[in-house]
Amino acid sequence: MKKDGSNILFPTIKKGGINYLIDKNGRIRKFKPWLGDVLSFLYDKIMEKSIFPKLFGAKIETHFEILKHEFHQIHNRNILEIACGSGTLSDYLPPDNKYTGIDISTGLLKQAHQRLKKNAFKKYELFNVSVEEMPFSEDSFDFAVCNLSLNFFKDINLFLDDLARTLNLGSTFFCSIPIPERKPEKSTIRGTLYTETELHALFSEHGFEFESKQYKNGALLYFTARLLDK
Secondary structure (H helix, E strand, O other): OOOOOOOEOOOEEEEOOEEEEEOOOOOEOOOOOOOOHHHHHHHHHHHHHHHHHHHHOOOHHHHHHHHHHHHOOOOOOEEEEEOOOOOHHHHOOOOOOEEEEEEOOHHHHHHHHHHHHHOOOOOEEEEEOOHHHOOEOOOOEEEEEEEOOHHHOOOHHHHHHHHHHHEEEEEEEEEEEEOHHHOOOOOOOOOOOOOHHHHHHHHHHOOEEEEEOOOOEOOEEEEEEEEOOO
């Protein structure tokens, strides 16, 4: 943590409840989201009506029940959600937690801002940043979450290095991700799909203790990884 008490490493400016990175010329950094910010209001509906049933062969209701089961008893933690989208996790996470969410879509972050307020979160910060440039100092968080996005990261080894850097030792990472061995036969899922075995090996190589959850929901694997070594 920096001497001024902040855990933010890079210059930022806050507008409308969202923190933006600024470059050396004082300009806000720009990112290109998957759906485009103009259509971000359709994101949750697309996930419900298309991505879950057609690509994952899964039920979004089951996904939400799993999140509720995993998070409703987590209290007073400093939580980082990576690729937080519209802030759905805050529907299942108690508001006594300190929440930080990052995403490249300003449209989704605006939805997350409203959702966190509606769900009575008092301590939360949202950042318009990419996963390749997480602006947080070492040992900033004691819990991290990434739902349905890990397969889109360009360099998973770089991400895991940075995840380990920003987490305290003993912290837990929770993740849901489609895996090829569970993928419906005619489904085309974007990004890089890792097998359960590959994910286990990757996280173990970066100092995490990997544990698969026994949930069954189409192509999705749910797992936790506890940071044991840096």
